[in-house]
Amino acid sequence: MAVAAMMLIQVSNALSVSVIAAIGPAGTAWLRMCFGTLFLWAIARPALRSIRARDIPNLVALGAATGGMTTLFLAAIDRIPLGTAVAIEFLGPLTVAAIASTHRRALIWPVLALAGVVLLTEPWHGDIDLVGVGFALAAAVCWAFYNVFTQRVGDRFSGISGLSLTIPIGALLTMPFGLPQVVTGDFSWGVLGLVAGIALITPVVSFGLEMLALRRMTHSAFGTLLSIEPAFGVIMGLLLLSQSPTILQVIGIAVVIVAGIAAQRGGIRDRLPGVASDTVTAHVPAPNAEREPGRGPDSR
Structure with missing residues (x-):
């Protein structure tokens, strides 16, 4: 699930470059989250009645991180190659993986990754x-x-219920930056349709897969697995944007990947959160929705 999410995210980022040229990075990010909200609410009604006071800080924080991560990254690929931007952005989860590791020597790996970024x-x-x-x-930082x-949030709200609550928050927080760019940009129905398709890929499918993956993995393991995402960024930049890296840049990406792999090798969570009384499931209007034995987020 995590690998599929990484691939889809980089596809959507590459496809977003043409939209950025028309309505700007903030406008693209905002419309992606607006359409993401519509798709998510069509699939699963937000579990508003199940939100507790202690859930609000996590929901707002995730919404803000999602909005900031999307907007800032799109602003980055508007100026630098996709593979380079992904490798630099990867310093965030890599640092989390190193800090969360029980071995202090793991802190050397973000430094090694930084050396790779310099080569990039x-x-x-x-x-x-x-x-x-x-x-x-x-x-x-946002990542x-x-x-x-x-x-x-994934431990508290199962399935895509958490996404249906946090993506609207991200859209609301980025609206002051995105709406002006949409209004003043080269907006068209073709751009709108392309953004809708991208939003179905990211945030709906890819972020949903990430949330499900993180219910089964530690921060360290997930951060380690993300080490291959810069490679996906380079591949999509080459295939979809004709961005060819130099030999030194390829070496830099390889250094970042090695640093990510070495940062933490373990990572299955000690306890997989199940759908208990403290976990909210998505309100999906599906009759005859019986769970298969041995399937679902509470089964290993």
């Missing part, structure tokens, strides 16, 4: 886009918080 950006050429790198680093709060 090639600052000695003097043409590095510092603003684009800054956006990617800010997205890395780190996104992983932490995705697991907390």
Whole structure:
């Protein structure tokens, strides 16, 4: 599920480049989350009555992290290649994986990954886009918080119920930045249709898969598995955007991947959260919805 989510996220990011050219990164991110909200609410009604006071901080934090991560990353790929942006953004979850590790020597791996990022950006050429790198680093911080709060919300709200609550929060928080770009940009029905298709990929399907994966994995294991995402970013940048990396950049990406793998090797959670009285399931209007034996989020 995690690998499929990573692939889909990079496909949607590559497809978003043409939309960014029309309505800007913030406008693209905002419309993606608006359509994501519509799709999620069509699939599962938000479990509003089941929200407790202690759930609100986690829901708001995840919504803010999702909105910030999406907007800042799209702003980054508007300026720097997709593979480079993904590798820089990956510093966020990699740092979480290293900190969460029981071995203090794991803290060396974010430093190694940073060396890989230097190879990716090639600052000695003097043409590095510092603003684009800054956006990617800010997205890395949001990604780190996104992983932490995705697991907390996923443990509390099973299935896509949590997404149906947090994506609208992300859309609301990014509206002051996205709406002006949509209004003043080169908006068209073709752009609207493309954004709707991208939103179905991300956040609906890909973020849903991530949430389900994090119900079964530790932060460290998930952060480690994410080490292959920069490679997906390079592949999609090459196939869909014709962005060819240099030899040094390929080496830099390999260094980032090795650092991610080495940061933490274990990672199945000691206790898989099940659908108990403290866990809210999605309100999906499906008659005859009997659960198969041995299936669902409470089975290993």
